[in-house]
Amino acid sequence: MTALDTLKERVAALPRPLLLGLDVDGTLAPIVDDPDRARVPDATQTVLRELARHADYRVALITGRDLPALERMAQVPGAWRAVEHGGWIVAPGDEGAERPLDPADREKLEAFAAWAADGPGQVERKARSVGLHVRKLDAGEGEARLAAAEERAEALGLIARRGRAVLEAELESGDKGRALAELQERIGAASVFFAGDDLTDLPAIRYAAERGVGVFIASDERPEGPEGATLALDGPEDLASFLASLR
Ligand SMILES: [Mg+2]
Numbered sequence: 240m241t242a243l244d245t246l247k248e249r250v251a252a253l254p255r256p257l258l259l260g261l262d263v264d265g266t267l268a269p270i271v272d273d274p275d276r277a278r279v280p281d282a283t284q285t286v287l288r289e290l291a292r293h294a295d296y297r298v299a300l301i302t303g304r305d306l307p308a309l310e311r312m313a314q315v316p317g318a319w320r321a322v323e324h325g326g327w328i329v330a331p332g333d334e335g336a337e338r339p340l341d342p343a344d345r346e347k348l349e350a351f352a353a354w355a356a357d358g359p360g361q362v363e364r365k366a367r368s369v370g371l372h373v374r375k376l377d378a379g380e381g382e383a384r385l386a387a388a389e390e391r392a393e394a395l396g397l398i399a400r401r402g403r404a405v406l407e408a409e410l411e412s413g414d415k416g417r418a419l420a421e422l423q424e425r426i427g428a429a430s431v432f433f434a435g436d437d438l439t440d441l442p443a444i445r446y447a448a449e450r451g452v453g454v455f456i457a458s459d460e461r462p463e464g465p466e467g468a469t470l471a472l473d474g475p476e477d478l479a480s481f482l483a484s485l486r
Pocket of ligand 1: 262263264265266435436437
């Protein structure tokens, strides 16, 4: 039996309504060199829209991206969105009010962004954090750059979060596991599914594994499934085919 077959069987046995929590980059959207060009494939978006209308499911996109970036990557009107690593939960249909930055926080982010722009790697500005991506650098150079960025972020009083070929300097530390718990409570879901591909997904994968199914999406960058996951799939294509099978 393939991992995909096992997954279908496990999920079929879960009580409904089932919360389908989904990371976005590397999980729904294939990883590309330029993070600005990453997008959830049209076919997957169509499936997600259908699932969001289905009585058995509640769809939640749970991502490190901010709300404008997520809106560029996928349009799923019926979905909950937990952005900035789950730090901000936006209900379906809610446009998400502007959250003003205080001047001291803005200054910290500006200082980090200016430092990051002055060296190799690609800078990603978000509402309450700045990402530095090093996927286009060679491995040794990328690692050194991330270590320097981590040190710089912490010196500025920001929280440094490492992900796949990225360091994010954040004002607050969101937690996808806590976001998933809050979503389950608000939605009243009887069971939980979550899929994610990175270290920041582990709390949510474990939360879901204890209340349903927690899936790790493996990649060349992170081939090993973590402890606590129900199972691992080989990439976004396998997950997309699983989601399509739920309709
Ligand atoms: Mg991801």
